[in-house]
Amino acid sequence: MDNIAEEIAKLRRERKAVVLAHNYCRGEVQDIADFTGDSLELARRAAGVDADVIVFCGVYFMAETAAILNPGKTVLVPDETAGCPMADMITAEQLRALKAQHPGAAAVCYVNSTAEVKAECDICVTSGNAERVMKMFPKDREIIFVPDQHLGSHIAGLLGTEYVLWPGYCPTHARLTAKNIEDARAAHPGAQVMVHPECRKDVRDAADERLSTGGMCAFARTSAAKEFIVGTEEGILHRLRGENPEKTFWSAAELRCPNMKKATLEKVRDCLRDMSPQVTVPQEIAVRAKRAIDAMLAI
Ligand code: 13P
């Protein structure tokens, strides 16, 4: 492990590379990353990167976003099969058909979407900024929100409105049930329960806080509570425990996103050594998708 970390450090210097990692990545990958964060923090970081090469440890749409924001840079992924099943639940063609059924509606996509879908949208959102971004739309504007029905209904509920939703969902968060929350509360009375907005409504309702992964890190840091039940992918526990050694974190259930675990130290080293696999987005798609991402980052 130490040898691989050293090899990565050497290659990183030679390639003038930065390693970005999502909060769900394996602990050892988070530990060697230059920056670990949620989708919004990673998109912001990718937009301002001062390096020739970005190694993106996470899932494919995140690396695509980094490539779109950095046309002159090389974006590498440790494993190009690390997709997000939710992002693949809607195609650009399906979104175009939905837009045709709702002429005049604004099209908003969760950042967990392909570049082709982003290219069809007016703006994108992450779980960390969705409420802030969606507040900008006038109440009477019809809005199509894809692909996550749960984040969409969560934000619509907060803002007292309704969106045209697409039935997409995260298979990992879909496994969390309200009974899991009830059982975890019974086992750890007094713990604060935080869940991701990708969870179903009954699960969100059973929690104390509904937060992006970055929001969970901030909440755990600032809350007076000493114990937390965490309803999201288990990789975040590494960061929560590392940043808050005096606090205790319990998983609400076993939630593992297999794609987020595909980036290993060996694959990080190999992609830096081989400068492959590289993530590229066709120029015509990238230009249109960038408009939706820039609109979000401007808020
Ligand atoms: P965050 O933006 O909250 O990190 O979420 C990303 C994700 O894929 C959740 O499943």
Ligand code: SF4
């Ligand atoms: Fe996609 Fe769910 Fe994995 Fe997040 S946890 S990357 S939404 S499949």
